[in-house]
Amino acid sequence: MIGSRFESLIVRRTGSLLVPLVQIFALYVLFFGQYGPGGGFVAGVMIAASLVLGQLVFGRSGLSARRARSLLAGDGMGLLIFVAVGGLGLIGGGQFLNYSEAPIPGLPDASRRYVGILLTQIGVALDVAVAAVSIVFSLSRSARGEAGNA
Amino acid sequence: MIEQLPALVFAVPLTTAICMPVAGHVRKSVCRPLALASASAMAVLSVASLWAVVSHGSVRYSFSGWAPPIGIEWLADPVAAVMAAGVSVLGVLCLLYGGAVGDRTHDRHPVPYYTMVLLLLAGLSGAVYAGDLFNIFVFLEVVSLSAYALVAVQGGRALVSAFRYLLMGTLGTAFYLLGVGYFYAATGALNIADLAQQVPGLLGSKAVMAGLIFMLVGLAIKMALMPLHGWLPDAYGDGPTAAVPLLAGLVTKVALLIWVRILFWVMAAGESQGTAGIFMLVSSLGMLASVAGACIALRQRNLKRMFAYGGISHIGLVMIGIGQANQTGLTGAVYYLLNDAVMQCALFVLAGLAVHRYGVRTLDDAGRAAIRSPWVMGTFVVAALGMVGLPPTGGFFGKLRILLAALEAGNPLAAGAVIVTTLVTLGYFARLLERLVRGGSAESEPERAKMPWTLRAAMAALAAAMLALGIWNDPILEALTTATGGLAI
Numbered sequence: 001m002i003g004s005r006f007e008s009l010i011v012r013r014t015g016s017l018l019v020p021l022v023q024i025f026a027l028y029v030l031f032f033g034q035y036g037p038g039g040g041f042v043a044g045v046m047i048a049a050s051l052v053l054g055q056l057v058f059g060r061s062g063l064s065a066r067r068a069r070s071l072l073a074g075d076g077m078g079l080l081i082f083v084a085v086g087g088l089g090l091i092g093g094g095q096f097l098n099y100s101e102a103p104i105p106g107l108p109d110a111s112r113r114y115v116g117i118l119l120t121q122i123g124v125a126l127d128v129a130v131a132a133v134s135i136v137f138s139l140s141r142s143a144r145g146e147a148g149n150a
Numbered sequence: 151m152i153e154q155l156p157a158l159v160f161a162v163p164l165t166t167a168i169c170m171p172v173a174g175h176v177r178k179s180v181c182r183p184l185a186l187a188s189a190s191a192m193a194v195l196s197v198a199s200l201w202a203v204v205s206h207g208s209v210r211y212s213f214s215g216w217a218p219p220i221g222i223e224w225l226a227d228p229v230a231a232v233m234a235a236g237v238s239v240l241g242v243l244c245l246l247y248g249g250a251v252g253d254r255t256h257d258r259h260p261v262p263y264y265t266m267v268l269l270l271l272a273g274l275s276g277a278v279y280a281g282d283l284f285n286i287f288v289f290l291e292v293v294s295l296s297a298y299a300l301v302a303v304q305g306g307r308a309l310v311s312a313f314r315y316l317l318m319g320t321l322g323t324a325f326y327l328l329g330v331g332y333f334y335a336a337t338g339a340l341n342i343a344d345l346a347q348q349v350p351g352l353l354g355s356k357a358v359m360a361g362l363i364f365m366l367v368g369l370a371i372k373m374a375l376m377p378l379h380g381w382l383p384d385a386y387g388d389g390p391t392a393a394v395p396l397l398a399g400l401v402t403k404v405a406l407l408i409w410v411r412i413l414f415w416v417m418a419a420g421e422s423q424g425t426a427g428i429f430m431l432v433s434s435l436g437m438l439a440s441v442a443g444a445c446i447a448l449r450q451r452n453l454k455r456m457f458a459y460g461g462i463s464h465i466g467l468v469m470i471g472i473g474q475a476n477q478t479g480l481t482g483a484v485y486y487l488l489n490d491a492v493m494q495c496a497l498f499v500l501a502g503l504a505v506h507r508y509g510v511r512t513l514d515d516a517g518r519a520a521i522r523s524p525w526v527m528g529t530f531v532v533a534a535l536g537m538v539g540l541p542p543t544g545g546f547f548g549k550l551r552i553l554l555a556a557l558e559a560g561n562p563l564a565a566g567a568v569i570v571t572t573l574v575t576l577g578y579f580a581r582l583l584e585r586l587v588r589g590g591s592a593e594s595e596p597e598r599a600k601m602p603w604t605l606r607a608a609m610a611a612l613a614a615a616m617l618a619l620g621i622w623n624d625p626i627l628e629a630l631t632t633a634t635g636g637l638a639i
Contacts, residue, residue: 045581076168083165089214098215 016056020051030125034114040121044078044128051129052136075134078127085119151464152335155199156211156226156279159234162192165510167268174261185264186245188589189271193238196231196275196364203231204629210281216340216458218281225281225342228633231483233278236488238617240495241271247499247608248392251506255304255390265304270396277404278638282340286408288324290372294319297401301389315428318371320373326368332361338568345416353417353424361452362428365412372405375469376439382544383458391502394454398461399495403487406465410472410487415430420628425475437567439466444574451512453504456578459499460537463571464490470568471552474559481630482551489536489544489619496533496612503605516583523601528587529609534579539572544619551627 015112034120035038086097094101100109166188174181180325208227212218256263273292278390279287293599330390334340337348352358374382384401386394417425443463450456505527508519521527536545549568556564
């Protein structure tokens with residue numbers, strides 16, 4: 001199923017409406033995660049779901065599928081952001097992941113924590129999205145018996 | 151900066167592992183030097199951390215600056231620090247050896263291979279330092295997933311072994327997590343120090359006991375304790391030559407160390423009655439594993455499988471030591487665990503070398519080959535002395551402590567098991583040594599390329615470590631006694 005374009009007009013219309021909506025909601029969940037339920041993991045799963053949906057509906061050559069494949073090149077980027085933000089705390093003389101010690105000049109303590117948590121969550125979201133998309137990609141590839149690298 | 155060392159020990163290999171795909175994308179030949187540099191940096195940091203812990207006392211490291219009940223804590227006490235130093239130094243030696251042994255399997259996919267090795271090292275250091283049961287689970291998973299992938303790198307038969315390892319290992323971590331869940335339900339705490347205050351009062355609770363048994367089963371699979379060892383000989387026998395010493399030396403030992411932590415730092419902390427049954431169970435399982443493992447090793451013809459069963463029997467010896475529930479047994483067991491990590495590493499280094507340089511896989515091959523290299527034979531003799539338990543290697547002093555602990559606890563059966571294991575181990579090593587010494591003739595030895603210095607350095611360092619652990623056994627054992635003296639046993 002994955003890889004071929006879906007011919008039904010209804011499915012494609014709904015898909016083109018849903019994919020951006022899910023992505024915007026994922027961003028909302030990511031930024032709102034500081035104050036309420038949500039955060040990087042959920043946002044990452046939603047981004048991945050939207051990309052997978054795009055690929056299911058529009059096929060391999062669709063815009064979403066291409067975006068998803070380019071996302072895979074960022075394998076590990078999210079984790080690197082996480083470690084880098086954690087390391088900032090170390091450089092500032094505090095513990096690993098201690099955001100209030102991060103050496104960002106001109107920011108009060110609370111804002112440093114805010115920025116630190118936000119950046120960490122963005123890293124988590126990226127990593128989860130990449131992991132989920134790459135699982136779907138490799139499963140669909142092996143099901144079609146294709147070889148090659150994403 | 152000193153108090154940040156535990157986090158740095160973990161962060162260095164992790165960061166390098168993440169950057170490895172990018173570096174390998176630019177140029178593949180950069181992977182091995184990068185991994186070696188990262189492991190060396192990790193070794194320097196962990197040795198510095200050991201020095202800091204020995205001279206300034208234990209470090210309790212709170213991540214993000216949040217104190218333990220809310221935040222996540224790492225505990226760098228002498229036991230954790232020495233194990234972390236062992237992990238990283240053995241990691242460097244295995245990388246030195248792996249690149250020069252002549253096995254080109256991992257060169258086909260250097261990026262995933264070196265990424266996995268570094269993730270394994272990072273996970274091992276995390277599992278050693280972690281101060282709460284849930285984070286131990288997380289790092290145990292990191293270690294296990296990298297280990298499955300490393301075994302599977304070999305391809306062919308190793309895929310089946312890796313899949314079996316994966317199934318068993320997943321069961322093991324699931325059991326462990328289930329046990330952690332029971333503990334959490336009973337106490338509402340995951341931190342080892344918090345649990346140590348609550349659990350001893352709750353030993354009558356069936357939930358706590360069930361949790362403890364689940365954790366024992368889970369970790370027993372991970373450390374390949376006798377009835378649950380099925381995955382180990384195949385995984386180590388078929389796995390890639392370069393990675394097996396790392397797995398054999400470290401993965402099972404860290405699982406064993408976690409069990410020691412749970413048993414002594416959580417269960418037996420404070421005045422507690424009702425742990426006698428658990429210690430008895432541990433001691434009996436240890437006796438079974440040590441004697442049966444040694445006997446099966448005696449029947450093996452394949453060298454790698456023989457060493458694998460030897461390792462299984464030595465896990466049993468450590469379990470006998472901790473099962474005696476006294477100070478002598480605990481220090482002896484932890485000390486023997488360190489020795490065993492080095493010995494297993496050395497044995498599999500030699501086994502890999504035997505296959506790739508001399509074409510020796512089985513006992514019969516050993517009888518035909520002429521191995522004249524003093525480096526190989528010297529290291530083998532030291533490793534054999536250590537495994538059998540003869541002075542001046544660390545194996546002797548560790549085994550002596552375990553034997554003394556069994557006598558101290560008035561447990562002649564356990565003492566007998568230690569002696570029988572020693573005799574049987576002597577049996578299979580003497581047989582192998584006899585084949586090696588008498589085997590081949592000097593004239594029939596074909597010309598071989600000169601052994602690279604990395605191989606010689608790795609072997610010399612391993613042999614020196616086994617001897618040094620034995621020669622300086624007194625200060626090491628004393629330091630371990632001081633480190634564990636606060637635990638009321």
